[in-house]
Every structure is written in structure tokens, then in C-alpha cells.
Amino acid sequence: MTLPFTPRPSQERILRYTSGRLGIAAVPGAGKTHILSALAAKIIQDGRLDDDQEVLIVTLVNSAVDNFETRIKRFFDNPLRVLYKYRVRTLHGLAHDIVREKPARVGLEERFSIMDEREAGFIRKESVNAWLANHSFDDYLDPALDHSKRDWVKRQQLPDLLDSLALAFIRSSKDRLLTPESLRAKLDQSPAPLPLAEFGYSIYADYQRALAYRGAVDFDDLIRLALTLLETDEEYRARLGYRYPFILEDEAQDSSQTQQRILSLLSGQNGNWVRVGDPNQAIFETFTTAKPELLRDFIAENPHEDMPESGRSQPSILAAANRLIDWVMTSHPDPEARTALSVPRIVPVPPGDPQQNPPDDPGAIKFISTKYTPEQELDAVVKSVKGYVDSFADSPV
Structure with missing residues (x-):
């Protein structure tokens, strides 16, 4: 395939991929979406697909789906050549595709509905408020709080905090394939009381x-049921494996155990599965079941490549980021935190690259030593961004 761009050295190595498993650690600005799109186009143009097969690209968010589709089409003079040769899906979209073909096998009606996140949140909050009306959480509040402050926390902060806790509990349970019934059995066998787990179970059971x-499932149920279907229907799994002989996974650092298991089953033990992500940039880890260590383990256990070149930042920023990586890996005071970051270190792009690094300006880097509360930090970020935008007020857009 003749490329309409000159790939960076690491990108060129990745485009030589032909088969098997490949893990790719890509730094911010490495061009992973671009190179995955190019790899998908190359697989198609090289004739590695039968007429009834597609390259499956799995990405994180819906906006990335459109981005991939647009980029892949640009590699073809005639868009009809690529028609029905690739499929781009979020994990939720892929899970829906899988379950939709055989809903009865996982206990769903033929026309099952999917609960959107807004309505799911409303149901969950109702359950939390009902629980709070009959239970006390006073034992978890700071005893130093005066009466008025304690009352304010209970009215204003506690419901939202418990809702966040319930959401994390439900998602984590579903990622571990734990139903309310199986969870209840585990709690009944616990030798010690687990009040927070009992709270989580109560909300989870009400929610389900x-x-x-309503005859509905939520997005996490879809993923869980898709995995169940693949694990229990060997013929269906083989058929999907044939349909998608190449799986390209974007943003793999935000993959969960269930997502990894689904894609592993689809690709098969010796299948063609490329996973790309930045192990140091798990932006969804805080509020989903994402586990960056899954990508790190995959990279360690399989053939792998690094994409270290980035033209996004000036050299001094790259040096500061690399220094942080080195410090965390070797000198963090908590030994367990030393695996939080990993190589590759970020390097500038080579000469001639269309996205050259900005000129070096060490003085533009400012370290803020103020210890902010979350609210103060948010306010400081907003003010900083506003000041930056205002500085370009007279510039044409």
C-alpha cells in the first residue's frame, strides 16, 4: 500500500504487522489513531480478508468511532472498495451487536431495551435516597464536625457520595460477573460484618x-451478557471469530477485565489482536472498571512495539514528563505506587515530521505548590484556561 504520509520510525514498524498478537505502548501525541486507521486500511488493501470478513476496530467513545471511519476512508480513492470491510465499535456497541443476535440465550426478550445513563442514574439515586431514609451513616462522619456542618454534609454531600459509591460498586460487580444473588451468598459467608458492602448490595439489588x-438492561449488563454468550456458545463464538479475523483495539489502557476477555475470546488463542494504548494515561480509571495494568501485562507477555515520538509539546515539557516517570518508577515513597507509571519515555519527533515540536521554552513551565481542595483546583484550572483563551482574543480563528 502506498501511504499518503511519511510514517515515523515507530509507526513504520507497526505497519509491518501481519498477524498474531501485538501490544503497543503509545505516548500522548504519538498518532495512534492515525496509525491504527492506516493499519486497518493496509489489511484491507493487502487482500487479507475474505468477502464476508471485516476488520474490527474497538475504541472508547462514540466520537472516536466517527473519527476512525473518516480516517480509514481517506486511504481509498473509491470509498466503495472499503464498504463492509471494516467495523468500528465502542465496547458497548460491540456488546450490543453480540447480544442482539441471540438475546434469548442470555434470558432477554427479542426486543429488549437499553437503559440510558440518565434514567439509570435516576433509578440508582432513588434507591440511595430510600436507603438513607432508613439507615444512618453517622459512624463514617468526622466526629469533629459541629452540628450544623454535620447536618449540611448529610443533606448536601452524603447522597451524591453514596450515589458515586453505589455506581462504582454496581459496575465493579458486573465486571466481575457478580449478580445480586451471588453477591448475597458471598456476603452471607463473610466471617465479619461488611456494612459498606451491604449498602452496595442493597442498592445493586434494588437497581436490578x-x-x-422495565424489561431493560444497562450498558454494563450488555457487556456482561455478551461475555456470557461468548463463553457458553462455542459455535456462535467461532462464527464471530471468523467474521472478525483482525481486531484492532484503541485506548486499551482503559480496558476492563470483561472487555479484555471478550476480545480475547473473539480473537482466539492465536488470533490477530493489536492493542494500542498509553499505560500512563488511564483517563477513565477513576470512574469506570478500567485497569491499565491489563495492557501492561499484555505488552509484557506478547510481541510489542513502542510509539515514543510526539510533536505535541516542547522539549522541556517532555523532559519534565520523563523525569516524573523515572521518579515514580524508582523513588516514589510508596513502593506499591512505583508501578503506576512505565516506559516508554517521550521523545521529540524526527526532523521533517509535519508536526514538529514547539520551540523549547523552559520558562513557560510553572510548578504550583499550592495545596488545593478539589473545588479550588477546578476553579484554578478554569481561570487558567480562561486566561489562555483571552490571550488570543484578537487572533483570527
């Missing part, structure tokens, strides 16, 4: 009953 009453 509400979904069942």
Missing part, C-alpha cells in the same frame, strides 16, 4: 429489580 421491571 427496577431494570427487570
Whole structure:
């Protein structure tokens, strides 16, 4: 395939991929979306697909789906050549595709509905408020709080905090394939009381009953049921494996255990599965079941490449980022935190690259030593961004 761009050295190595598993650690600005799109186009143009096969690209968010589709089409003079030769899906979209073909096998009606996140949040909050009306959380509040402050926390902060806790509990349970019933059995066997787990179970059970009453599933259920279907229907799994002989996974650092298991089953033990991500940039880890260590382990256990070149930042910023990586890996005071970051270190792009690094300006880097509360930090970021935008007020857009 003749490329319409000159790939960077690491990108060129990745485009030589032909088969098997490949893990790719890509730094911010390495061009991973661009190179995955090019790899998908190359697989298609090289004739490695039968007429009824597609390259499956799995990405994180819906906006990335459109981005991939647009980029892949640019590699073809005639868009009809690529028609039905690739499929771009978020994990939720892929799970829906899988379950939709055989809903009865996982206990769903033929026309099952999917609960959107807004309505799911409303149901969950109702359950939390009902629980709070009959239970006390005073033992978890700071005893130093005066009466008025304590009352304010209970009215204003506690419901939202418990809702966040319930959401994390439900998602984590579903990622581990734990139903309310199986969770109840585990709690009954616990030798010690687990009040927070009991709270989580109570909300989870109420939430699932509400979904069942509506004949609906949520997005996490879709993923769980898709995995169940693949694990229990060997013929269906083989058929999907044939349909998608190449799987390209974007943003793999935000993959969960369930997502990894689904893609592993689809690709098969010796299948063609390329995983690309930045192990140091798990932006969804805080509020989803994402586990960056899954990508790190995959890279360590399989053939792998690094994409270290980035033209996004000036050299001094790259040096500061690399220094942080080195410090965390070797000198962090908590030994368990030393695996939080990993190589590759970021390097500038080579001469002639269309996205050259900005000129070096060490004085533009400012370290803020103020210890902010979350609210103060948010306010400081907003003010900083506003000041930056205002500085370009007279510039044409």
C-alpha cells in the first residue's frame, strides 16, 4: 500500500504487522489513531480478508468511532472498495451487536431495551435516597464536625457520595460477573460484618429489580451478557471469530477485565489482536472498571512495539514528563505506587515530521505548590484556561 504520509520510525514498524498478537505502548501525541486507521486500511488493501470478513476496530467513545471511519476512508480513492470491510465499535456497541443476535440465550426478550445513563442514574439515586431514609451513616462522619456542618454534609454531600459509591460498586460487580444473588451468598459467608458492602448490595439489588421491571438492561449488563454468550456458545463464538479475523483495539489502557476477555475470546488463542494504548494515561480509571495494568501485562507477555515520538509539546515539557516517570518508577515513597507509571519515555519527533515540536521554552513551565481542595483546583484550572483563551482574543480563528 502506498501511504499518503511519511510514517515515523515507530509507526513504520507497526505497519509491518501481519498477524498474531501485538501490544503497543503509545505516548500522548504519538498518532495512534492515525496509525491504527492506516493499519486497518493496509489489511484491507493487502487482500487479507475474505468477502464476508471485516476488520474490527474497538475504541472508547462514540466520537472516536466517527473519527476512525473518516480516517480509514481517506486511504481509498473509491470509498466503495472499503464498504463492509471494516467495523468500528465502542465496547458497548460491540456488546450490543453480540447480544442482539441471540438475546434469548442470555434470558432477554427479542426486543429488549437499553437503559440510558440518565434514567439509570435516576433509578440508582432513588434507591440511595430510600436507603438513607432508613439507615444512618453517622459512624463514617468526622466526629469533629459541629452540628450544623454535620447536618449540611448529610443533606448536601452524603447522597451524591453514596450515589458515586453505589455506581462504582454496581459496575465493579458486573465486571466481575457478580449478580445480586451471588453477591448475597458471598456476603452471607463473610466471617465479619461488611456494612459498606451491604449498602452496595442493597442498592445493586434494588437497581436490578427496577431494570427487570422495565424489561431493560444497562450498558454494563450488555457487556456482561455478551461475555456470557461468548463463553457458553462455542459455535456462535467461532462464527464471530471468523467474521472478525483482525481486531484492532484503541485506548486499551482503559480496558476492563470483561472487555479484555471478550476480545480475547473473539480473537482466539492465536488470533490477530493489536492493542494500542498509553499505560500512563488511564483517563477513565477513576470512574469506570478500567485497569491499565491489563495492557501492561499484555505488552509484557506478547510481541510489542513502542510509539515514543510526539510533536505535541516542547522539549522541556517532555523532559519534565520523563523525569516524573523515572521518579515514580524508582523513588516514589510508596513502593506499591512505583508501578503506576512505565516506559516508554517521550521523545521529540524526527526532523521533517509535519508536526514538529514547539520551540523549547523552559520558562513557560510553572510548578504550583499550592495545596488545593478539589473545588479550588477546578476553579484554578478554569481561570487558567480562561486566561489562555483571552490571550488570543484578537487572533483570527
